[in-house]
Amino acid sequence: MIETDKGKIIDYKLGDVTGDGINDEVYIMSCAFNKCLNRHWLVVKEGNSERIFKYELTENNYNFEIFLVKFRHTNKLDIFIRSIGECFGGCVNGKIFTYDRENLKEIFNTNDFYKKNKLSAFYRDDYKVDVLNYERNKKYIVDIKENFKYYLDFVYYGDGKVKEGKDKANISSVWGCNLYYPMGSEVSNISIIQKVIGQASTDDICLIESILKWQDNSFRVIEQNVILKGAFINKNNRIKEISNKKDFFIDKRNCYENNLKGLNKYINDNEDFDSSITWYYLAILQFFEKDLIEALKSINMNLSFKHPYPSKERALTLKEEIEYSIKSNMFI
Incomplete structure (x- = not known):
């Protein structure tokens, strides 16, 4: 990212988007030194005439990227812009522009597709x-x-x-x-x-x-x-055994977060069932066994209760640890 008095360059690509055989400069720009809040522009500078075209991107998104791609013709590149938005389940916004008669024309938008x-x-x-x-x-x-x-x-x-x-x-x-x-x-x-x-x-x-x-x-x-993500064939682990067990209860006085064997034994010795407690300790077991995505699902289920066990603060702390482990494993 480059920042000058004229603006902040978020991303930059070089390629022939006008179809005249000469490379053009394509930028995603934002305001310099945070003078405006999350406003972005697509800027094209023609390689032949050096004329500049500017188009404001209205999405209040982040992580903007540019790709120059042949979608329609083999002799001309279109402009594909991708960004990340805030919505339920996470979302990506994609737009495709083409250079048509000295103008930028939008030919695709993921919002319209949806x-x-x-x-x-x-x-x-x-x-x-x-x-x-x-x-x-x-x-x-x-x-x-x-x-x-x-x-x-x-x-x-x-x-x-x-x-x-x-x-x-x-x-x-x-x-x-x-x-x-x-x-x-x-x-x-x-x-x-x-x-x-x-x-x-x-x-x-x-x-x-x-x-x-x-x-x-x-x-x-x-x-x-x-x-489909699939299921394990004959997976022999403690979590599978728990899922097949009819009921279980974990006494609030007994916490085995740092002792997986003790936690397994305690679960195995109890029969009553409390849903919020179940999800909390399933998350712990899954976390210990490095099944991090399933652990994140379980702790989210626990947090969906009005009064998550053992408390909302402790459940959120466990969730943060799981999310940190997931992010760390992505770079291993």
């Missing part, structure tokens, strides 16, 4: 989730019966019937917007990822990937797939 390609998801009896795309007349069925018993108990009765008022799952806005190069193609497609979210923002039932291609003067969905 509005026009609505997905719905519903819990169904027998531990199934239906994902529906009415626009494409498609239905996808996801089997979730391998999930933890205590997780499923939030949505289902013991006979596998959906509880009243618990039938709707959530769909994230655009969670990923990436380039997709088909084999042998000289132009790129777009890959849009959305999440089907269960009982917490970190609870991903599945991902929906939509592939878009430039056809008839617009980007159109040519393919849509469901991505």
Whole structure:
């Protein structure tokens, strides 16, 4: 990032976006020295004439990036801008601009895609989730019966019937917007990822990937797939045993955060059940066993209660430790 009196350069690329065979300069700019709050502009400087075009980006986002990509023609680059926004489940905003008759023209926006390609998801009896795309007349069925018993108990009765008022799952806005190069193609497609979210923002039932291609003067969905994270085959660990155990209770006077064997034994010796306590100690077990994503889901489930065990402050502290471990492992 470069900062001068004229502005702050967030990202910069060099390439032929005008189609005249001469490289042009493309920038994402912001105000210098924090003179304006989170305002960004797309700036194009023509390599041939050195004329400058400026377009304000209205999203109140961060982490702006530029990519110069052949989406429509092999002899001309389009401008792909990606940024991160604040929304439920996390979201990415993507825009594509083309240089048309000495003007910048927007030809794609993930917000428009989200509005026009609505997905719905519903819990169904027998531990199934239906994902529906009415626009494409498609239905996808996801089997979730391998999930933890205590997780499923939030949505289902013991006979596998959906509880009243618990039938709707959530769909994230655009969670990923990436380039997709088909084999042998000289132009790129777009890959849009959305999440089907269960009982917490970190609870991903599945991902929906939509592939878009430039056809008839617009980007159109040519393919849509469901991505599943899968379940372990014959996974022999303590967490799986807990999920199969009918009930258990952990006395509030006994805390074994620093003794995994003691915690396992104590859980095994008790039979009563308290949901908030269950999620807290499941998170601890998962944290010890390095199953960090599942640990984050469990502590979020604990925090969803009005009075999380053992307290909201301690539960949030555990969540911070889990999130820190996840971030640390990303760079190993």
